[in-house]
Amino acid sequence: MLDAYRTILLARALDDRRFLLNRVGKLAFIISPRGHEVAQVAAITALEPGRDRFCLYYRDFAAALACGFTPRELMLGAFARAGDPSSGGRQTPGNFGSRRRGVVIGSSTVGPQIPKAAGIALALKWRGDGALCFVSFGEGATSQGDFHEGLNFAAIHRCPVIFFCENNHWAISVPQPLQVAGPGVAERAAAYGIPGVRVRGDDFFGVHAAVSHAARRARAGEGPTLIEAEVVRLQSHSTDDDQRAYREASDLSAEATKDPIPRLRETLISRGWLTVDTDREMTNRLTVEVERATDEAEVAPDPDPATLARHVYADA
Amino acid sequence: MLDAYRTILLARALDDRRFLLNRVGKLAFIISPRGHEVAQVAAITALEPGRDRFCLYYRDFAAALACGFTPRELMLGAFARAGDPSSGGRQTPGNFGSRRRGVVIGSSTVGPQIPKAAGIALALKWRGDGALCFVSFGEGATSQGDFHEGLNFAAIHRCPVIFFCENNHWAISVPQPLQVAGPGVAERAAAYGIPGVRVRGDDFFGVHAAVSHAARRARAGEGPTLIEAEVVRLQSHSTDDDQRAYREASDLSAEATKDPIPRLRETLISRGWLTVDTDREMTNRLTVEVERATDEAEVAPDPDPATLARHVYADA
Amino acid sequence: MPERTLVQAVRDALAEEMERDERVCVLGEDVGLKGGVFKATEGLQRRFGAQRVLDTPLAESSIAAVAQGLALEGYRPVAEMQFADYSFPAFNQIVNEIAKIRYRSNGDFSCPLVIRAPTGGGVRGALYHSQSVEAYYCHVPGLKVLLPSTAADAKGLLKAAIRDPDPVIFLEPKKLYRAERGEVADGDAALRPIGEALVVRPGSALTVITYGFMRAVSLEAAGILARENIDVEVIDLRTLRPWDVEACVRSVRQTGRVAVVYEANRTGGFGAEVAAELAERCFADLDAPVTRIASPDVPAMPFNPGLEDAYMLNPEKIADRLGALARY
Amino acid sequence: MPERTLVQAVRDALAEEMERDERVCVLGEDVGLKGGVFKATEGLQRRFGAQRVLDTPLAESSIAAVAQGLALEGYRPVAEMQFADYSFPAFNQIVNEIAKIRYRSNGDFSCPLVIRAPTGGGVRGALYHSQSVEAYYCHVPGLKVLLPSTAADAKGLLKAAIRDPDPVIFLEPKKLYRAERGEVADGDAALRPIGEALVVRPGSALTVITYGFMRAVSLEAAGILARENIDVEVIDLRTLRPWDVEACVRSVRQTGRVAVVYEANRTGGFGAEVAAELAERCFADLDAPVTRIASPDVPAMPFNPGLEDAYMLNPEKIADRLGALARY
Ligand SMILES: Cc1ncc(C[n+]2csc(CCOP(=O)(O)OP(=O)(O)O)c2C)c(N)n1
Ligand SMILES: Cc1ncc(C[n+]2csc(CCOP(=O)(O)OP(=O)(O)O)c2C)c(N)n1
Ligand SMILES: [Mg+2]
């Protein structure tokens, strides 16, 4: 459990550092997981990195850490260095990929990973070794036809896949009422005859339980589950966006108080799993780790321009 | 009511004639409404041709008659003559279109008319004169992403549209269990917070009532309704298909007994709205009408090849 | 006349046309209060309301389909695809439905709408915010494809596109949104005809035919060659479908040398059409091979600046090739 | 060697590869008991079971996406799009996802799969069962595009495509499914290399470069010209991306005259790429303009036979143009 908490703090610390680097002009572009971290790490820690497959989306910075990406690797991605394990600096940071870790590289395109995950899960079902595919996306992605096609296919073939929607109620500037018709995302599961669950994204144990249950079903051959984790987007959509342009100041300040990390910290302390001191220690150690990761990434080499045309096709 | 019954008989008579013409090599390609006629005509007669919009699909031969297409016009389409009001012989028969009748021309592509109908209905809502848009499709079309995108959009904006699914349980050779995950098409409405209704497609009054109710809601600004009419496909998918290749003989012979027209005839007679004699008279008059329509279409001129490049863009 | 950036000119065109014709409306992702990710629709929702400036769900196929439905009912929708790279989910609606409805209905129906999309690279947008997609749409009978590269052309052609009776794909070089500025007329005086290329730099040694961001880059290349007394004529197509063959032929007849410069991937790019047509039409006048100068056949712009630079054409790369052509 | 029609050869290739490699599977609409609308997969489900020959829902985007997922997990899926016209709902999956995954992952992932689709017209399929779509896919780095026109090439190239490490768009001229027949080898002897064009008729007066259904039509046209003692060389590209530039250059260097004959709409068709490249590469050898002979810029084949004939190229139309080229 403390490992998970540590991962969450690490994600936050790295994100804070990214914003500092962005402000001094060292990082071009950031999509922040701020507000999603608890839900992301709770979900991944309920699964088996190494065994399962993960189709993450661009906001899954904390999920990537939970899948095994190191701070250094994520910083290499942030700086678009040659050592970026996802794409060698070719994609914008946030498109996480690592074959050996079972993290299937995404594109910046919203939606296509959903039916793709159904196909991956079909293969896992055929192989029959109990592995599953986890695919995450925002509520905006549920509007794409690919969301429907993916759930329909996975439900028909009882594919071992977990559809994990991180609903922060905003798709850049578009609020849920203009995005998702009907009561919510979880309710869409019934249309396909699969279970749909809505959980509070700031409730680590609730998310962990929901994903664990979905995983048991998937591994037992009972098919897909749709999980909607309600989270908050504590930052603008990305560093290219300023949400004050389209959100009420009151709404923003109200949401600012909903940071899930303090809540988790209190729970852990109240349950006696964490003390204020161990927490401080942890934070300090993380700061050092973040320092090192940043320093290493900053001086790491850029990709060789001569490699531009490589990997369009298999090497001859 | 007898008008509707007459339209149904007319559709059947014309279809029978098309098959005769096909067998003697005079018609290249037919998609038969056989088994769908009662549901189609019941739906259209609950609406207001001339006022409403209709996005029909290729199997809506009887619906087209109910929308005001004449037997002669449909035969001109079957023969791909210049006088075909839908496309002047450019499209395969079944893509019905007539601007003045509010019948929006379809393409052979399965699905795209669904979100298109949402857009048409949005315009009708803006205009605010109480007109609505009716869009029909098979259950196979519900698998397309466009189905989802269309329902989501229409539900968000409470567009006055009726989504009418003619579920004959087969998409060419693919049966419903491999096509539609979950309990059925009607249940998908709940995902969007709109009403979903399943009706027996051989129950004229049931379909008529369901569509009338949906129309009242639409005109009252209460938004879209999804209706699933369960019908039988008494013919192969098209004259290019032979369903004996993929359906059990027993299943086919069982379904052959489910022709909705005799059932409707008995109801009308039992209710005293029709006598055996008037029925026979009607049939005889229709045979003459079909004769005339066929003869006229057969000798009608083909489109002038010189018009090939016309209407790619607006005439200069 | 007021000075405007290209993106301001786009916004002005939308505002003027919405003012002029109440059938004109705008729809797309984030076009409302946010005003679009490039601010092309900024302020329009406050001015014209949330109906005429509609924030759609994140679903491009339905954006195109809804725009088509509105057009069929007599509205004049301008749909925005947030990036040209994201027009592909709408490809079926655009190519099979929108482009063909007039033809398949034998003229009974028409679909006057505009689909706007920021196109091209050089903004560190990486693979999915940098693609040049014009070739896909230029192959589609029934569509018109515009790709302006100045503020005045952007405004004039967008206004013309909105008034056009047929569907128009309107591609905006995002690299120029703020970089490109110039004087732009108001109202109908700003209108530009669809289908007319423009000689943006007269010259006698060779002809460069280009469009979009490559116009500015080609002009710089021409400047470099001018120092070697190689006098380059530069033509900006502005409209890609239907493109102005005659204007190009006229120029090539005089210079006898032509290079087609485009930012898209070389193979199968729209420049291939231009090169093929001119090679056929100007055969007798050519003193050197029709030359294509384009981006490599790599999926799209990588994010890393060094890789992005290696991918992009620049004045030096173009000048080298043009010099060789002039000396051929 | 057994005589097979083109569609039988496709079926044989699938069966042999499924026999040889259990990772190979087939998915698509109606590919199961029905065996596909053209019978290309007939009997395969009975033979290999409903898992390896999977009837999918009517949703092309998910067909492409599921195939990609299977490929990422080590399977070798062959997905069928029932008609090439209906590959457009899958355009985003094909162009943004499948084609780019190797590049964007810097080689960490790859996506070996085949997407088969019947293409082209002349079968009274009308607007939505007749389109020639190759140009859209030939512009996409990361894809390979094959378009065979004989039974032997169909089998040999499909087997090669299934074994290829990269995604392949495999277009089958439906007009030739039954019309085209010939001797076809069994097993690996049938394999054909991707990327090699073939001189199917040697000649000295001029070179015709073509592919698909137009191969047969061009050969007939060549026959007509032979009577006028005009000796036409005909090259069948067979692979469009990567296409065999060298073989074409070699021929044009000898004949000095070249026509590119393709069934797709003229503007922006793949033939433009071929014409542009050869005009550039063979400039010094050309005695006449590189000529394109293609279908008109009309959305697609109308249903009415008279209109369809007016649309389609035929031996006479082609012979006329070739005669003029020879006399240039
Ligand atoms: C197909 C496509 N259309 C548009 C975009 C631009 N875009 C990137 S993120 C985004 C909003 C996504 O919102 P949501 O799915 O709710 O995820 P969140 O960012 O809120 O976590 C949009 C519109 C895109 N990347 N892909
Ligand atoms: C996008 C697309 N994919 C495939 C097809 C080929 N096709 C035509 S009809 C059909 C089956 C449609 O079944 P359904 O929607 O249930 O309607 P029905 O024919 O049963 O009335 C298919 C696969 C098509 N026309 N369009
Ligand atoms: Mg969101």
Ligand SMILES: [Mg+2]
């Ligand atoms: Mg059906």
